[in-house]
Amino acid sequence: MAYNQHKIDIAEKMFEVAIELIKENAYCVPADRVPTTDAIATLVAKNLKGDCINAQDVAYNVLEEVNEHTLAKNFKELAANHNRTFDLEQV
Numbered sequence: 001m002a003y004n005q006h007k008i009d010i011a012e013k014m015f016e017v018a019i020e021l022i023k024e025n026a027y028c029v030p031a032d033r034v035p036t037t038d039a040i041a042t043l044v045a046k047n048l049k050g051d052c053i054n055a056q057d058v059a060y061n062v063l064e065e066v067n068e069h070t071l072a073k074n075f076k077e078l079a080a081n082h083n084r085t086f087d088l089e090q091v
Contacts, residue, residue: 018043053083 022039023031048054056079063072 056083 019036019039020031022042023034023036026039026042027034044058045055048058056076060072060076060079063069063075
């Protein structure tokens with residue numbers, strides 16, 4: 001599939017609209033009081049349907065996309081350690 005800036009622009013606009021819809025409808029406070037990051041987190045979490053490993057991947061990839069490579073690496077290590085510990089706690 002070829003790179004298509006027009007489609008990327010459409011997707012970004014749709015995402016902005018989705019964020020506003022979540023702000024307006026998913027919280028019990030006025031939309032202007034809902035942080036954009038909270039609305040994005042709600043959208044992502046609903047899409048992932050509670051899959052914590054995929055949520056960790058999203059967090060890692062967001063950090064990479066904003067060029068926080070060291071933090072992303074540290075997060076990935078922390079998440080891996082957490083997952084190993086969590087697995088042990090379930091036994």
